[in-house]
Amino acid sequence: MLGHKRIPSREGGIEIVVEELSTRMVALGHEVTCYNRGGHHVSGREFDAGKPDAYKGVNLKSVLTIDRRGLAALTSSFFAAFRVAFGKYDAVHFHAEGPCAMLWLPKLFGKRCVATVHGLDWQREKWKGGFASKYIKFGEKVAVKFADEIIVLSKGVQNYFKQTYGRETRFIPNGVNRPEVIEANLITENFGLIKDSYILFLGRIVPEKGLRYLVEAYRKLNTDKKLVIAGGASDTDDFMNEIKALANGDDRIIFTGFVSGQTLEELYSNAYIYTLPSDLEGMPLSLLEAMSYGNCCVVSDIAECAEVVEDRAVVFKKSDETDLRNKLQMLCNDSELVRKYKSEATEFICKKYSWDDVVNKTMELYRGK
Template structure:
């Protein structure tokens, strides 16, 4: 069986939730003996790899323009998949799913993973939102199999398109890598257990500006706020966020992975995710795997994780977020043991591979 994957910017070490998902999933798929190729967007690639952990990597030139790079890349990737004689094209996210009918017309089976209703993201205008909604429709109606990462998304597809055979397969999280990196902490000017961590892309719907504002209103008692992440496209929002963050003494790490990120997760006193939009946030699951107390907005995707009621705050309510930050800093640090069993990547890979097995010739 030959599998080609598109809809992601690429792997490894490329920022984004879909990218993290693919980085964990597809090496496990390849290890099951499935010939797996991921087609990457060349503008995001900073290596010369042709293979990584058993996954073949092909790079395609696409313009780095957020309004149409995904659709151009997917069009080229589907044509490449046909040339490679792929049996299955696995399309990730609703924008790229717009071209599901093309892959079907070319005789390939399509598996579509819906990572979330991206048309709800604040960064998109009317035209882009319309195309994303059309992509969701095309993927849901024409894919041979549809994977959803949360019940929230499944309910959307049942309600809007009456598709009732979607496969609910959650995002996963790897085993935590507990580590120390004192040199990095010295570089950042932070101490173990004396910082609150935010970790995501710097885009409007993540509401990091609310976190900065809320943190600026409390007596931090020497505790700092660390924001790990960056943006794909520097725009007015990301520039403003970085400006106000620096003005309030927030530590900005930029995009990090590996030992730097693991050390921050190991020694944070709390993780905060104030988003107005998520599919099923891998960053939250990752923080939970490190037993961190969390403070998260009460959007449906976060509620589905099933945390205790008192960790949620009303999305956009800065006063409520401020009160929860203050309470966290005032109390002694207490690690929390979460049930992470349904977020096991090995089990997730097995579920996905079972879908592929239906199409073995």
């Protein structure tokens, strides 16, 4: 597998998917190698965790990477594809559209190649209008032409490939684990948070997550619930600084930075509401995780979120600050409604999305079934 940043790591949704797939495949008796990027953690070198050779039985190889914005994915996928082309692998799994620009190389050497499109990355704000966007779109076209199978995570993206290229794809959504809900300890000590005292956003701090109008909507709420924005910047601190400037003067808004481990689990376990106001998503693993912890969720009406939650969460009109504010205020005023959504969330999401199903369906594609 290649195209991710690093495992074990929670630098993004792709890394979670690669970790779940690879470790579960190893547990089933298969040999799996993941090609990790070099360079530093996306949220800063203080989160670097070294370069292990293995993780839960998965072979890890670090590839040469130019650790600069726009070049890291390009260079790491080039060198990883070159190495796997000459490796003794039965299947090569590319993750994300940009890395797929090199998919033709292992295909040239007779490898069976599968690509997972985690989202239409060329649409993301940070890449728009530049070389990176064109390169990612090129990777999309290479996958269409050369991949033996393309996996998509939403019906919307499946329709896009059919309408744009006439290419059939396989719809295999992500999975989720059933977690253990834990009490607030670290988050109380570090941020003054207790159970049901905050609205949570947890994800990468990037423009397409809708954070601009989340902050604006929240500042107009009549509530004593705090807003917790948990996550690290991606590639640049510019947008993080913009969001902090928008929040300036409202001491109810807390920025935790990148979180993992017990702190992450406590944030999910004790939120009053989880919100994901995204304009663009692939398939948001943070939403699946939030629901698995039994959260009442508020999400935008983009297909990638609405398809996940169905009628088990509150949905607002994408990019509509007023509608978001009204939905949040409604829930802040109605704790019984929040409890209703919470009571249904875990069972619904854990039955709907299973990592075991994802692994089995992916293995079938490797075998050409």
